[in-house]
Amino acid sequence: MKKRFSEEQIIGFLREVEAGLPVKELCRKHGFSGASYYLWRSKFGGMSMPDAKRLGELETENTRLKKLLAE
Numbered sequence: 001m002k003k004r005f006s007e008e009q010i011i012g013f014l015r016e017v018e019a020g021l022p023v024k025e026l027c028r029k030h031g032f033s034g035a036s037y038y039l040w041r042s043k044f045g046g047m048s049m050p051d052a053k054r055l056g057e058l059e060t061e062n063t064r065l066k067k068l069l070a071e
Helices: 007-018 023-030 034-044 049-070
Strands: none
Touching: 007 023, 007 034, 007 049, 023 034
């Protein structure tokens, strides 16, 4: 599945809210829903860029291993 925003962009959005931008304004500015913001906050909240990249690598590796197991 193609993701619309990268992990780096999502972490940037979270940082904007931490800097004082209201969530509704952020969502309208970038074109995503409030539900998406809160989902991302639960998944990426408190992460730095290297942490997010590592998470993405682990998810990719997990998917690859699941496919191998299924075969």
